[in-house]
Amino acid sequence: MKMPKIVKMLIIGMAINITGSSFLWPLNTIYMNEELGKSLSTAGVVLMINAFGSVIGNLLGGSLFDKIGGFRSIIFASLLNILSLVGLNFLNDWPWYPFWLVILGFGGGIIVPAIYAMAAASWPNGGRTTFNAIYLAQNLGVSIGAAAGGFVADFSFSYIFMANLLLYVVFILIALKYYNIDLEVHLKNDEGIASVAQVKDKSKFTALLLLCTMFSLCWIGYVQWQTTIATYTQTVGISLKQYSLLWTINGVLILAGQPLIAPFINRFKEKIKLQMFIGLTIFIISYLVTSVAEQFTMFIVGMVILTFGEMFVWPAVPAIANQLAPKGRMGAYQGIVNASSTVGKAFGPVVGGVLVDVFDMKVMFYSMILLILIGYYFLYIYDRGISKQDST
Numbered sequence: 001m002k003m004p005k006i007v008k009m010l011i012i013g014m015a016i017n018i019t020g021s022s023f024l025w026p027l028n029t030i031y032m033n034e035e036l037g038k039s040l041s042t043a044g045v046v047l048m049i050n051a052f053g054s055v056i057g058n059l060l061g062g063s064l065f066d067k068i069g070g071f072r073s074i075i076f077a078s079l080l081n082i083l084s085l086v087g088l089n090f091l092n093d094w095p096w097y098p099f100w101l102v103i104l105g106f107g108g109g110i111i112v113p114a115i116y117a118m119a120a121a122s123w124p125n126g127g128r129t130t131f132n133a134i135y136l137a138q139n140l141g142v143s144i145g146a147a148a149g150g151f152v153a154d155f156s157f158s159y160i161f162m163a164n165l166l167l168y169v170v171f172i173l174i175a176l177k178y179y180n181i182d183l184e185v186h187l188k189n190d191e192g193i194a195s196v197a198q199v200k201d202k203s204k205f206t207a208l209l210l211l212c213t214m215f216s217l218c219w220i221g222y223v224q225w226q227t228t229i230a231t232y233t234q235t236v237g238i239s240l241k242q243y244s245l246l247w248t249i250n251g252v253l254i255l256a257g258q259p260l261i262a263p264f265i266n267r268f269k270e271k272i273k274l275q276m277f278i279g280l281t282i283f284i285i286s287y288l289v290t291s292v293a294e295q296f297t298m299f300i301v302g303m304v305i306l307t308f309g310e311m312f313v314w315p316a317v318p319a320i321a322n323q324l325a326p327k328g329r330m331g332a333y334q335g336i337v338n339a340s341s342t343v344g345k346a347f348g349p350v351v352g353g354v355l356v357d358v359f360d361m362k363v364m365f366y367s368m369i370l371l372i373l374i375g376y377y378f379l380y381i382y383d384r385g386i387s388k389q390d391s392t
Contacts, residue, residue, distance in 0.1 A: 003123065007130065009178040010119045013171055014112075015137040020167030021108060022145025022247075023152070023160050028101070029227045029349065030234065036094050040231060044353030046098040047227065050105040051346030055339045057109020062117065062335020064110065066328060070118035071179045073110055078172040080107035085165040089158070113338045117331035118179070120322050131322070135315040136255060143251020147244050203385035204324040208333060210382035212340030214276075215317050217375040219344025220351060221283060221368035225306070228352040229290065229299075232361055238296050246303045253307045261311055272316045276379055279312030284372050291365035317341075 028050075032043040057077070064073040084103035087096065119130050152159045225246075233243050268274055282305060290302030318337050325333035355364040 003129075003133070006122045006178065007119050007133070009174065010115050010122070011133050011137045013174050013179070014115050014134055015141045016167055016171045016174065017108075017111060017115075018138045018141025019145040020141075020164045020171065021104075022142045023149040023164045023167075029230055030240070032097070036097065038094070039357070040228065040353040041350070041357050044227065044349035044351075046101065047349040048346045049098065050101040051342050051349075053102040053105035054109035054342040055346065057106040057111075058113055058339035058342055059332075059335045061110035062113040062331040062333070062338070065114045065117045065331030065334075070114040070331075071175070073114040074175050074179060075172065077107040077110035077114070078168060078175060080104075080110075081168050082165065082172065085161060085168060088161040089165060109338070109342060113331060113334040116318055116334040116338070120330055120334070131319045132315040134318075136258070139251045139254040141251075143248045143254075147248040147251075149244060151241060151244065204326070207382050207386055208321055208324050208336060210378050211317060211320060212336060214280075214375040214378040214382065215313075215337065216340045216344040216347075217371045217378070218280065218283065218313060219341045220348040220371055221287065222306070222310070223345045223348030224352045224364065224368060225303070227349040228356050228361070228364055232356075233299065236294055238299065242296055246299060249300060249303055250307050253304060254311060257308065257311060261308070272320060273379065273383065275312045276316050277376070279309045279316075280372050280375055280379065282306075282309030282312065284369050285309075287365050287369050287372075291362060 028047060029040070029043045032038045032046060038046075061073055061077065064076075081104055084100045084107065087100040087103075091100070116131070116134060119134060123130050148163070149160055152163060230243060234240075265275065286302050286306035286309060289305060290299065293299050293302055318334060321333045321337045322330065351367070352364050355367055
């Protein structure tokens with residue numbers, strides 16, 4: 001199957017979009033803690049509010065795709081992001097910093113499900129390949145952005161805001177040139193828009209919600225690498241450059257590791273649920289290893305293990321959501337998936353920050369393992385209500 005040009009441009013756009021945001025997100029907690037003098041708990045609350053802005057954006061972005069198409073949704077959100085980044089370049093002290101972050105979260109929240117749904121509508125036969133390609137693009141953006149962000153931040157945090165702004169300008173130019181066909185593609189592939197209330201069989205929507213609960217729990221643990229673990233690395237003498245290198249390793253390994261997991265994925269391509277169970281188990285091993293890490297090499301080992309876990313889980317969830325979505329609700333279902341991950345990102349910094357402030361890092365790690373164990377249950381039951389022929 002040959003990938004359509006529009007899907008390739010969506011993948012490129014996603015990579016640029018995530019590269020821009022990745023200049024900033026790994027350093028948010030450090031910036032608020034060290035530059036603005038705020039506690040980890042306060043930083044966690046700010047990131048939670050930012051993430052809830054993204055949740056609203058995710059849900060709105062998916063619905064907007066179903067109603068007006070991805071092109072208009074993406075342009076609207078990109079303009080909001082550019083506005084917020086102009087603000088961050090000129091007003092980045094307290095309380096302006098969290099204000100601009102909320103707008104940035106809202107705009108970014110609209111873009112991601114619109115790209116996912118637009119790619120799926122443009123290439124109906126792409127299946128998991130479509131979502132895996134977008135996932136790889138996201139992580140390429142993470143590896144480039146996070147690595148560059150750490151080096152740039154060593155000079156000045158203001159350069160971070162400037163680089164983020166420039167990349168969003170590039171992104172909107174790509175969108176204006178290549179994405180203005182999505183509404184036509186969407187209408188050709190989806191005849192009419194069905195609301196959840198109009199769908200008589202709610203079993204697939206229930207399955208989506210159960211699956212997304214598991215997804216949120218996984219993200220609460222994963223986001224600790226961007227918040228509490230990020231700050232912890234500073235206390236054990238690991239530099240910002242070294243911390244950023246961890247995310248470079250993450251991104252490079254996701255690309256280089258595809259041939260390693262491909263035989264398993266291909267052999268069990270009809271058993272996505274099994275793939276995700278393996279991914280959750282790998283997450284637990286990663287937290288156990290990182291909980292005893294004090295040297296940089298052990299953090300590298302923890303990150304490598306974590307990366308293999310996410311390769312099994314992250315692309316599988318939107319792929320299943322696409323299979324579950326009724327006609328005309330593709331965008332809404334992708335919006336719910338992205339909102340669920342963002343809910344995990346929202347609660348993660350607060351939960352982790354409070355656990356570390358009140359107890360210590362060990363308690364935080366063991367708590368994350370407990371959440372993954374709860375995630376096992378939701379993954380186990382999510383598809384029980386779906387008939388065998390519809391089961392994923």
